[in-house]
Amino acid sequence: MSLSIQHLVIIGTGLIGGSLALALKQAGVVKRITGVGRSPQNLHDAIRLGVIDDASDNIQQAVQDADMVLLAVPVAACAQVFKDIADALPEHAIITDAGSTKQSVIKDAQKSGLDMSRFVPAHPIAGTEHSGAAAAFPTLFQNHRCILTPSTETSAESLAKVREMWKYTGANIEIMDAKQHDDIMASISHLPHLTAFSLINALHDDDVFRFAAGGFRDFTRIASSSPEMWRDIALCNAAAITDKIDALQHELHDLRQALQTQNGEALLQKFTAAKQARDQWLSAYGDNI
Ligand code: NAD
DSSP states (O other): OOEEEEEEEEOSSSHHHHHHHHHHHTTTTEEEEEOOOOOOOHHHHHHTTTTTTEEEEEEHHTTOOOSEEEOOSOOGGGHHHHHHHHHTTTTOOOEEEEESSHHHHHHHHHHHHOOGGGGEEEEEEEOOOOOOGOOOOTTTTTTTTEEOOTTTTTHHHHHHHHHHHTTTTOOOEEEEOOOHEEEEEEEEIIHHHHHHHHHHHHGGGGGGGGGGGGHHHHHGGGGSSSSSHHHHHHHTEEEEEHHHHHHHHHHHHHHHHHTTTTHHHHHHHHHHHHHHHHHHHHHHHHOOO
């Protein structure tokens, strides 16, 4: 199947929405891209940088002749956006999203009255700590996974079209259940972000930052991510993240005990196990990170 999108409407024209726009433009598979957002300055930047062709501050009007609509807003904003567009969409339009949590977004879509056969939930596993259209770049998704989590109602035709769209960005597509997606992301994305935020907060009153070097910068890079986006992700995947926080607290408790009892053997075991697991991960998957 060769893809041709006549009118793509991107609601939330930031890093993710903007990067998808640039990738699809570069691939030559989209005729017109309209951006919708809450920041006129960001939409202005998006037009100036060639990310979108035009912008609209009227969400219903913007989607009325769209054949593809992407929601790339913080996940807690999706509920209102679905409600705003549900009745304005033309019958043939396919709707997808890029949200970092999938069960919450699917529930929000169902509640809005959207035709669920045309909704394909998606999450590209690529990003940076920067936000806004000015941070977008066309190769962001290349060689990264994009996970699609169709609901039981998603039609095969809608799924095929969204799958094709993401393929043009250079992403490797995986399909899985939304709950499995949320559990995996709690481990490899949500817990690390919350840990980075916490580490900075635990230390920042100590006036030690001026001595910090590369290791500290690497470990804490993701604490520069958008607080609003992460508030939403944390709230929308709270149960799975809470389980992972418990597991981390358990590990820290073990380390604390080993320190208090001067148990070097226990520390060595913990550090060796962690190094082996990380080295194995990098040798198996390092080329695709
Ligand atoms: P971003 O902050 O760069 O862009 C979000 C855009 O949405 C902004 O332009 C903002 O003004 C706009 N916006 C916010 N609320 C809105 C509303 N109610 N209506 C219309 N526009 C609104 O964020 P991003 O990194 O592009 O993230 C977008 C989505 O993609 C989020 O759901 C996030 O969870 C997901 N995601 C992010 C990453 C990442 O690493 N940044 C990776 C994968 C998925």
